[in-house]
Amino acid sequence: MTNLFKKSAVYILFGLMTGGFTLTPAASQTVKVAQSTTMEVIGGAKPPMGWLQFCKAFASDCAVKPAKPVRVKLSAAKLAELDRVNRAVNAEIAPVTDMELYGVEELWTYPTEGKGDCEDYVLLKRRALIEAGWPRQALLITVVRDLKGDGHAVLTVVTDRGDYALDNQAEDVKPWADTGYTFVKRQSQADANQWVLLGDGIGPVGVATAP
Numbered sequence: 001m002t003n004l005f006k007k008s009a010v011y012i013l014f015g016l017m018t019g020g021f022t023l024t025p026a027a028s029q030t031v032k033v034a035q036s037t038t039m040e041v042i043g044g045a046k047p048p049m050g051w052l053q054f055c056k057a058f059a060s061d062c063a064v065k066p067a068k069p070v071r072v073k074l075s076a077a078k079l080a081e082l083d084r085v086n087r088a089v090n091a092e093i094a095p096v097t098d099m100e101l102y103g104v105e106e107l108w109t110y111p112t113e114g115k116g117d118c119e120d121y122v123l124l125k126r127r128a129l130i131e132a133g134w135p136r137q138a139l140l141i142t143v144v145r146d147l148k149g150d151g152h153a154v155l156t157v158v159t160d161r162g163d164y165a166l167d168n169q170a171e172d173v174k175p176w177a178d179t180g181y182t183f184v185k186r187q188s189q190a191d192a193n194q195w196v197l198l199g200d201g202i203g204p205v206g207v208a209t210a211p
Contacts, residue, residue, distance in 0.1 A: 037162045037175065037176075037177055038158070038162055038163050039156070039176060039183060039186075039198050039199065040198065040199030041196045041198060041199070042196075042197050042199050043196065044194070044195070044197065045185040045195040045196055045197040046195065047194070047195045048108075048143060048195075049106065050107065050108035050119055051108060051141070051193075053108060054108040054109065054123070057109065058109075058110075061127075062193055064191075064192055064193075066190050067136070067137055067191075069158070069189035069190055070135040070138045070158070070189070071158050071159055071160045072134065072135065072157065072159045072160070073160050074160055074161040074164075078159075079164075081132070082129075082157060082164065082166060082173045083172070083173050085125055085128050085132075085166065086125065086166040086167070086171065086172075086173050089121055089124050089128065089168075090121065090168050092111075092114060093114055093116050093120065093121055093124070093168070094115050094116075095115075095116070095118075095168065096116065096117065101115055101116070108120070108123065110123055110124055110127070118152050118153045118168055118169075119141070121168040122141050122153050122166075122168075123141070125155050125166050126139045126141065126155055134157075136192060137158075137190070137192075138157055138158040138159070138189070139155060139157060140157075140158065140186045140189065140192075141153060141155060141186060141187050142155065142156045142165070142185070142186035142187075144179075144181040144182060144183050144184055145184065146169065147180050147181070154167045154168075154179070154181070157173075158189060162175055162176075163176045164176065165179050165181075167179065183198045183199075184197070185197050185198055186198060
């Protein structure tokens with residue numbers, strides 16, 4: 001991990017915990033918890049190539065033992081925390097493709113120099129929430145088709161009020177079914193290194209899959 005990323009992550013986490021970031025009025029208002037739905041898991045799936053590559057580069061982040069699935073008890077305060085993390089990371093990172101940044105089609109990593117693509121946003125949000133005390137089993141990297149039909153990644157959070165999505169293409173944290181996306185596959189709750197196929201998954205979406 002580069003010193004630049006360490007400084008960036010510490011800065012983001014400090015800002016989130018101390019309220020140091022300037023949020024838009026919508027983010028500073030009381031966030032109401034609504035009943036959502038839980039995604040349907042219909043079977044196993046191959047992990048994206050980007051995840052396997054990420055695990056080689058950041059082995060300690062992937063060296064976790066299988067654990068019992070967890071649903072976070074979602075209060076207005078918890079949902080507001082998700083909202084703050086989503087907005088803070090979205091504001092700090094500029095969207096840039098892997099080809100523009102690294103000269104390759106796909107590379108999952110933590111954002112550097114304040115730039116990254118959708119998977120990089122997800123990885124940083126996931127890490128920030130884990131370090132803030134959220135259970136890993138409830139924070140799942142998820143592959144979707146976005147509103148244009150393109151491959152995209154979001155972070156889904158499993159709660160007792162349903163599954164919510166943190167997205168670099170949206171400021172608001174939404175119930176997954178309200179995003180308009182087609183949800184294809186995500187990490188297993190029990191084992192972050194295993195992936196599962198979701199109920200409306202319809203095949204590869206431009207996020208490379210392991211052979």
